[in-house]
Amino acid sequence: MSEDYVYKKIKSIIFSFMSPKNIKKMATAKIVTSELYDKEGYPVDGGLMDTRLGVIDPGFRCKICGGKLKECMGHFGYIELARPVIHINYVKKILDTLRCTCVTCGRILLDDEIAKKYREEIKEALAKETAELARLKVRKVIEMIKGIKKCPHCKEKQYSVKIEKPTTFTENDKRLSPIEVRARLERVPDEDIYLLGLVPEHARPEWMVLTILPIPPVTMRPSITLETGERSEDDLTHKLGDIVRINQRLFENINAGAPEIIIEDLWDLLQYHVTTYFDNDLAQVPPTRHRSGQPLKTLAERIKSKEGRFRHNLAGKRVNFSGRTVISPDPKIELEEVGVPLIVAMELTIPEKVNEWNIDWLKAFIKNGPHTYPGANYVITPDNKKKKITNETKEPILAELTPGYTVERHLLDGDISIFNRQPSLHRMSIMCHKVKVLPGKSFRLNPSVCTPYNADFDGDEMNIHIPQTEEARTEAEALMAVRSQFITPKSGYNIISAIQDSISGNYILTKESEYTKEEVAQLLISIGVEDLPTLKNRMNGKEIFSLLLPKDFSFIGTGKDGKSVVFRNGKLEEGIIDVNSIGVGTGDLLRNLHNYYGQEKAIEILNNIAKLGIAVLLKDGFSTGIADTDLPAETWQQVQDLLKKAEAKGFQLLDDFKNKEIEAFPGRTVQETVELRIMEALNKVRDQIGNLISDQIDETNHSIIMAKSGARGKILNVTMMSACVGQQALRGKRIEIGYRGRTLSLFKKGDLSPLARGFIARGYKQGLTPQEFFFGAMTGRDSLMDTALRTPKSGYLYRRLANALQDLKIEYDNTVRDANENIVQFKYGDDGIDVSRSHGGTINVKKIIKEVKGGIHG
């Protein structure tokens, strides 16, 4: 089959040096002058912009192939170097070759027999094994020759060749000019070259010393015409100009018989220019700069690093039909929708093929034009000409429109889009959403999909892409729809869930609220649930919540408070809905719905649950304020007592320590033990206060509701605001740096009391003492620096990991293989479990059996 379409096939690729002959063969022009243009502005013959090298200006024709701009892809030229220069990238290889071959006879410094043995081995490795193995053997040969001081063939004494970076070779403190180097490399016989890892017919060592330099076609280094009419040449052209200029001067000086010093200086300069032409970012070589001081981008810089060809142009590209703007939340839009601003919707288009059934529909878009929504921007004729729709072209286009045309119409509600937030660390970072065109200038997304994107709204921006073909749209919808990403493949738990207010709302609803028939109807209709059953006159929250569930749903879960949450036949009978039921990762209820009713239903129910939560909050109001941190007088008194006791305990421990009554923990000194026990006591008191607050504070307190439902924050945060911030710790210890023997100058030396070592006994609302504030700032700064330093480091670590693992794949036989089908794991994860269908990587067989036998899920 495939042979029918393959008309040329690459059998092998050979990487080698370019021989001077080769360079001349592929060249079309010899470059002899650094002048670029003559007085009239035409390219000079024999200059770097010679028209034989290709055309970059409209109107010119290539002298070689006769092609116009864009037709002729350019031709190489060459310059004859006045004196040879070393190719910077081969310095190491040249050095190896010089060291391994004889000064006089050029033979390799090995006995014939040994040489023969290794030659065969290397040849065989090249033919049958991998190049890597051959390279390894070559390294071995080179290592072996290192100590040899006498040529085994001509018995000549060998001196060690040294390198003075970047390109100077010395022998016995005498400099070897590139001419001498080249002469020596020429002497090496073909058979010995194999031992150095080169194949002589493709790569003679002397070709590593350049006598002639290829000039890349002008199409590779186009000049830019500025608005002022001035021409600005490419960096490469500049660099080549330097080379040609120095080369000409060197020629002239040699011909004029100038003193050796001058010639050598020019030669060195030529070497420098050729070196930086290849790589302008070398150690020990000062980079060539523009007049403005910014370094030139020469050959190596074009290829390597982030801005180089690979990462900038090949691995990543700019694309059409995409947009980027700030994101903001909109809990009222559907989970699978993305709100697209009107101005974006009028810029991004969908090509729609005209046929006899949709022609009238599409004509309406053209009538609206590009500036009225919903309009169209372009039409494409059957012979593939793109026509812009303007007020002038509108009428003729409408007249000529027939089936076969394509209309690029504006986005409409329900169109398929791909939505993405960087860094795209997992597959849920790019998902397929349905478009919903909205006023405003930001993309709107349902808060429930913040988790998979890891998005918040403090200024985050996201990207949108509009697939242009039917295949692309189908693929996007089938493979990356939000609903298909409900479960994260890393653990098998749900990553899409109700968050924040939605959780608080459902918590309040299912806890103890009760509504009249009218209120319930309003609540449900406001979230879009319209097929209501007959409602009772008064309904409690659990009954309302149950209305969203399938009628046959049974499940037993556990709430955050440890009590069971029981669903029987679609009714919530017992328990309170909180994060454990509908939160990220923990969302037991959601996961069960997903398991038994499928993606679509799960998303639909989640959507309703999230909206219901918000609706409940909207009805009664929900906010947090300073008053939330007020404590009843009695609680306050208890808190103070606890604090006093803890402090006393601290002093007690210190006294015991002084009286040597403390017994050391195993492996610790007595002093460490005291520290640990003080820390423990102080940390414990904060937890005790937390429990106190959790028990005694009003249940309707909004901060407490958020903490208890798991929507946001912990009881600890409330404790820190209203009662006690607690012990500050640096590197796992109480604060102990500062002055000698004390943390701040207001304390006595050697004061180990809680307050002198970073215990903050007050809450934020009450206010901190200056020293407490300072301790807080110390730990605050520490953690700030920690995160600031860790984020880029872990990012790079992840990048390396992802690049290394990127095309590993699980085959149908459960093996993990790389792109070459090499086996990496014989069974995926050793157990072959698909994590996305497991519970945190394990499968509970007993539970499945129980379910199959019948009974309640959970």
Place this chain on the structure above:
Amino acid sequence: MDENKKLNFNPHDHVLVPKHTKISEEEKQKILQQYNVSLKQLPKILRLDPALQNIEVQKGDLIKIERKSPTTNKAVVYRVVV
């Protein structure tokens, strides 16, 4: 194996060293067929690997390694001697 590189204890006595066994030619072919791979596509083990010092092996032999894994009790891995 290089005599002076030989360990003077048996690494297999150590709890962390998994069981290494040489696989017969017949079985080797069966495994290659089962996974539909050539020897080059399998993971490798160096001939001089200390774990192989008590086993008579040569290049191209297949070694079966049975070890514990965090996810299973017994994970079987095959490695080609190089």
